Amino acid sequence: MSELLKVTHLHKEFGSNVVLKDINLSVKKGEVVVIIGPSGCGKSTFLRCLNGLEEIQGGVITVDGLPVEAGKRDITKLRQKIGMVFQSYELFPHKTVLENIILAPTKVQKRTREDAVKEALELLDKVGLVDKKDYYPRQLSGGQKQRVAIVRALLMHPEVILFDEVTAALDPEMVHEVLETMISLAKSGSTMLIVTHEMGFAKAVADRIIFFDKGDIVEETADVKEFFIQPKTERARKFLKTFAYE
Amino acid sequence: MDKDILIEYLPLYKDALFLTMKIGWQGILLAFVIGLVGSAILYFKVRVVKNILGVYIEVFRNTPLLVQLFFIYFALPKVGVQISAEACGVLGLGLLGGAYMIETFRSGVEAIPIIQSESAASLGMSHFQILWHVILPQAISISVPGILANVIFLLKETSVFSTISLMDLMFTAKDLIGMYAKTIECLFLLVVFYLIMLLPISIIGAVVERRMRYGQFGD
Numbered sequence: 001m002s003e004l005l006k007v008t009h010l011h012k013e014f015g016s017n018v019v020l021k022d023i024n025l026s027v028k029k030g031e032v033v034v035i036i037g038p039s040g041c042g043k044s045t046f047l048r049c050l051n052g053l054e055e056i057q058g059g060v061i062t063v064d065g066l067p068v069e070a071g072k073r074d075i076t077k078l079r080q081k082i083g084m085v086f087q088s089y090e091l092f093p094h095k096t097v098l099e100n101i102i103l104a105p106t107k108v109q110k111r112t113r114e115d116a117v118k119e120a121l122e123l124l125d126k127v128g129l130v131d132k133k134d135y136y137p138r139q140l141s142g143g144q145k146q147r148v149a150i151v152r153a154l155l156m157h158p159e160v161i162l163f164d165e166v167t168a169a170l171d172p173e174m175v176h177e178v179l180e181t182m183i184s185l186a187k188s189g190s191t192m193l194i195v196t197h198e199m200g201f202a203k204a205v206a207d208r209i210i211f212f213d214k215g216d217i218v219e220e221t222a223d224v225k226e227f228f229i230q231p232k233t234e235r236a237r238k239f240l241k242t243f244a245y246e
Numbered sequence: 247m248d249k250d251i252l253i254e255y256l257p258l259y260k261d262a263l264f265l266t267m268k269i270g271w272q273g274i275l276l277a278f279v280i281g282l283v284g285s286a287i288l289y290f291k292v293r294v295v296k297n298i299l300g301v302y303i304e305v306f307r308n309t310p311l312l313v314q315l316f317f318i319y320f321a322l323p324k325v326g327v328q329i330s331a332e333a334c335g336v337l338g339l340g341l342l343g344g345a346y347m348i349e350t351f352r353s354g355v356e357a358i359p360i361i362q363s364e365s366a367a368s369l370g371m372s373h374f375q376i377l378w379h380v381i382l383p384q385a386i387s388i389s390v391p392g393i394l395a396n397v398i399f400l401l402k403e404t405s406v407f408s409t410i411s412l413m414d415l416m417f418t419a420k421d422l423i424g425m426y427a428k429t430i431e432c433l434f435l436l437v438v439f440y441l442i443m444l445l446p447i448s449i450i451g452a453v454v455e456r457r458m459r460y461g462q463f464g465d
Contacts, residue, residue, distance in 0.1 A: 053364050080370035090365030094383045094461040103379060104369035136461050149365075156369055 004029045004064055004191055005050075005160050011058030011070070012042075012049055012215075019045050020215045023059070027160065027193065032186045034194045034202040037212030038239055043195045046212070047162045050193070051075075051082040064159045080108065083153030083161040087168050089145040091137040091152070097124070098133040101152045109156065116155065123151045127181050143174030147181050154185075161185075163194040167201075179205075199243050203228050211236045251431045255422060259439050262418040267443060269332055269412065270401045273339025277400065278393075280340060281347025285385070288348070289355055289377055299348070306345035312406045314338050319410040335407050343400045350392040354385030387458045394451040398444055415439050 005027040012020035019042045027033055035043045048054040050061060052068070052075030061068045063081045091100050101124070102116040124130040127147040137145055146166055153161055163182065167175040179201045186192060186205050196202055202209065202224075209227045211219040219233045231237050284303075287295050306314065315338045319331065329337070358381055366376040386393070408417035419436040423429050 051368050053367065076370055076372060079368060082368070084365070084368035086361065086365055088361065090361055092362070092366075092380055092384075094387060096461070104366075104371055107375055107379065108370045108372075136464075138462070138464060152369070 002029055003027070004031075005193075006062040007050070007059065008062075009059040010046075010049060010056055010061065012045060012054060012056050018215060020049065023217060025210070025217070027191060029159075029191055030189045032190075032192045032194065032205055032207045033210060034196060034206035034208070035210045035212055036196065036199070036202060036239070037218075041212040042215040043212045044164050047084070047164050047193065047195055050160075050162060051079050051084050053084075080156065081159045083156055083158030085146070085149050085153050085161065085163050085166050087165040089137070089142070089149045089169075091145055091149055093137050096134050096136055097129070097140070097148050100137070100148060101155055104152070105155050120151065120155055123154055124148075126184075127151060141174060142170045143177045146170065146174075146178045150178075150181055150185070160191045160193060163192065163196070165195050165197065167196065167198060199228065199240070211239070213239070247430055247434060248428065251428050252435060255428075255431065255435055258418055258422070259415065259435050262413055262415045263439050263443060265412065266401075266404050266407070266414040269335040269407065269414070270339065270404045270443075272336045273404075274343055274397055274400050276336060276340025277343025277347050277396070280344025281351050282382075284344065284348035285351035285355055286377060288352055289381065290373065303345045303348055306342050307349075310406075311338060311342050311403050312409060314342060315406060315410055331410050331412050334410055335404070335412055339400055339403065342403065343396060346396045346399075347393070350389045350396060351385060353392065354387075354389035355381055357388050358384050384462065387462055390451075390455045390458055394447070394455065397451070398447055401444060401447070402440070415443075 003026050005025075007023055007025040010020055010023040012018075023046065025033075035046070037043050045054060049056050056070045058070045060070075061078070063078055066078060066081065068075055068078050091097075092103070095103065098117065098120055101120040102113065105111045105116040105119075106113055121130055121133065124133055127150070129144060129147055129151075132140060132144060132148075137148070140148065150161075150166075166182075167178050170178065175198065179198065182192070182194070182201075183205055192205075194202070194205070206224045208220065208222045209224050210217055211227075211231070211233070213235050219227070219231060219236045221227050221232070227236070228240065231240060284299055287299055315334060318329075318338050319334045322329070362380060362384070363376050366380045371379070404414055405416040407414045408420060411417070413421075415436060419432045423432045
């Protein structure tokens with residue numbers, strides 16, 4: 001499989017505070033990479049760098065053959081290849097579900113309204129929300145909002161989708177419905193980078209686990225099951241222990 | 247109060263009302279445009295222009311409309327700029343209102359979390375598309391109460407137009423009192439006509455507010 005996303009020597013700092021140091025990562029098409037790590041380890045910042053929400057101070061991000069170097073400001077092209085789903089959904093509150101979904105495809109990609117609506121309804125149907133198409137975001141539950149946000153990102157046909165702790169603001173029952181949606185996405189061959197604290201989900205969905213700590217990749221393994229039983233590094237072991245209650 | 251006098255004066259007040267509304271609404275439209283453009287400049291943090299805008303806002307907010315009108319009507323011709331009294335009224339009201347509208351829009355724009363722009367940006371939208379489709383619609387609906395207050399305030403401010411000999415409501419009332427001394431009737435009609443002009447705005451405004459804000463805030 002070909003390499004879709006490649007990050008080399010990525011460096012990010014806020015003033016004198018270095019949050020990501022020399023990150024190297026490459027993701028193949030169709031791969032699901034789950035990033036875990038303690039709070040403040042830089043994993044969310046890493047995702048934000050990937051689609052240009054944070055300026056990087058060093059390194060190169062290449063998506064589908066399109067490189068973006070540090071200091072470059074025009075990243076709209078890159079962004080169209082990368083979708084992102086946020087922890088707080090960030091649907092547009094003044095637009096209905098359907099309008100939220102078709103806004104960018106019609107305005108950015110200049111697709112016809114009929115075409116965008118048709119695909120939007122198909123995708124909404126897949127996540128079981130087609131009857132909510134004329135609702136406003138405030139009339140939906142958190143889980144429903146997050147599924148709409150996923151559909152909204154999907155309709156742009158991104159090469160990679162980034163998920164930034166998308167279930168962290170949800171009630172436990174709603175976490176399940178969102179994770180189900182993501183698992184079926186993963187099965188359909190989407191390339192995904194997921195930051196999460198749901199370890200069970202990470203185990204189920206990941207092709208590869210990346211453990212971040214203090215702005216650095218500490219452990220990286222494709223042997224997902226083994227990682228959760230017997231991680232190689234002491235730091236990962238300590239981190240995983242915090243999820244176990246005895 | 248003499249009923250016949252009221253009826254006799256009615257057409258004069260009606261004409262004055264039309265003139266007041268005409269200038270008033272043109273001025274408000276200008277103020278609205280200045281507000282939109284100005285808040286966009288502040289949003290994009292356009293260098294230098296942003297600072298000039300700051301000076302403009304402070305000058306026009308902190309001087310009375312009467313002074314601004316005198317300046318436009320009496321001082322500008324001295325440097326060779328001659329415009330009609332009506333245009334003066336529109337310009338004065340528009341510039342004063344513009345300063346208020348920019349600040350009102352700004353409060354709306356700043357009420358919207360940055361992550362809303364980020365989520366729009368992550369969908370590949372340009373700065374302008376984000377402002378137009380995501381930020382401004384939300385900002386305006388947040389600012390509706392403030393905008394309405396500005397509209398009513400600006401229409402009332404038209405009462406100083408009489409000083410540059412525009413025959414607005416105030417001018418008509420003062421003129422008639424001066425000529426015929428029917429003070430009670432004239433003032434009564436003046437109050438009634440201001441209410442005729444302004445009350446519907448409050449009522450229509452409440453309806454507009456409910457409709458514009460439905461998406462974000464519900465009923």
